Amino acid sequence: MPSKGLLIVLSGPSGVGKGTVRQALVESHAFDFKYSVSMTTRNPREGEVDGIDYYFSDKASFEAAIENGEMLEYAQYVDNYYGTPLKPVNDMLEQGHDVLLEIEVKGAMQVRDKIPEGAFIFLTPPDLSELKNRIVKRGTDDLDVIQKRMTKAKEEILMMESYDYAVVNDEVDLAVQKIKSIIDAEHVRVDRVIDDYRQMLDK
Numbered sequence: 001m002p003s004k005g006l007l008i009v010l011s012g013p014s015g016v017g018k019g020t021v022r023q024a025l026v027e028s029h030a031f032d033f034k035y036s037v038s039m040t041t042r043n044p045r046e047g048e049v050d051g052i053d054y055y056f057s058d059k060a061s062f063e064a065a066i067e068n069g070e071m072l073e074y075a076q077y078v079d080n081y082y083g084t085p086l087k088p089v090n091d092m093l094e095q096g097h098d099v100l101l102e103i104e105v106k107g108a109m110q111v112r113d114k115i116p117e118g119a120f121i122f123l124t125p126p127d128l129s130e131l132k133n134r135i136v137k138r139g140t141d142d143l144d145v146i147q148k149r150m151t152k153a154k155e156e157i158l159m160m161e162s163y164d165y166a167v168v169n170d171e172v173d174l175a176v177q178k179i180k181s182i183i184d185a186e187h188v189r190v191d192r193v194i195d196d197y198r199q200m201l202d203k
């Protein structure tokens with residue numbers, strides 16, 4: 001039996017570079033993981049594909065999914081719902097895959113309550129002015145949304161202390177290396193290795 005995969009939660013303020021770093025993690029083959037595609041009520045951005053970037057949903061369907069217990073976690077973020085469908089995450093972990101969730105802090109804390117053995121990583125910007133530069137440069141948000149995201153960012157950065165690791169995204173390649181080191185270390189944590197032995201000894 002393959003041992004259960006590692007759940008990796010990556011959070012960080014809007015615009016810090018979570019999507020960019022995730023893409024670089026995939027391209028660098030730093031480690032193998034499956035990405036958990038979230039559900040959201042926000043409108044697709046140009047180039048975003050339903051089922052790949054997000055499952056785009058309306059409010060009624062999202063609320064029905066919550067009601068039916070289909071979400072591992074969910075949160076409201078700047079006027080929209082975002083959440084993680086439970087079943088695909090459970091299935092991928094059971095199959096022994098590491099699973100990456102890219103979610104905001106309130107959702108991450110719900111996951112922490114349910115799956116405390118996960119690796120909780122907070123990606124930080126080098127400083128707040130660089131964060132604003134990145135959101136503006138990305139060019140996907142109106143000025144009022146940028147303001148709301150910056151206000152949110154300041155609250156979120158204070159939540160960093162609830163995470164296991166903080167990684168500064170100054171250079172993307174360096175952030176990738178640091179995350180790879182974290183994941184390598186998580187794989188050899190005594191509590192994970194001993195679980196494998198327990199299974200063997202039980203047989």
Ligand SMILES: Nc1nc2c(ncn2[C@@H]2O[C@H](COP(=O)(O)OP(=O)(O)O)[C@@H](O)[C@H]2O)c(=O)[nH]1
Pocket residue numbers: 011012013014015018019038039042073074075077082083084102103104105106107108
């Ligand atoms: N709680 C929760 N947050 C999510 C989920 N998916 C995305 N988010 C977060 O929602 C916030 C807004 O996401 P988005 O509108 O795509 O903006 P972006 O992260 O700046 O590209 C970000 O902090 C995401 O990490 C999810 O399934 N659950």
Ligand SMILES: Nc1ncnc2c1ncn2[C@@H]1O[C@H](COP(=O)(O)OP(=O)(O)O)[C@@H](O)[C@H]1O
Pocket residue numbers: 012013014015016017018019020021134135137138169170171172
């Ligand atoms: N280390 C970095 N240095 C400079 N720009 C970056 C870096 N990481 C990401 N960016 C840029 O910042 C913007 C926001 O990145 P994105 O990955 O969309 O952030 P998030 O997913 O956290 O909202 C994009 O234009 C991206 O190219």
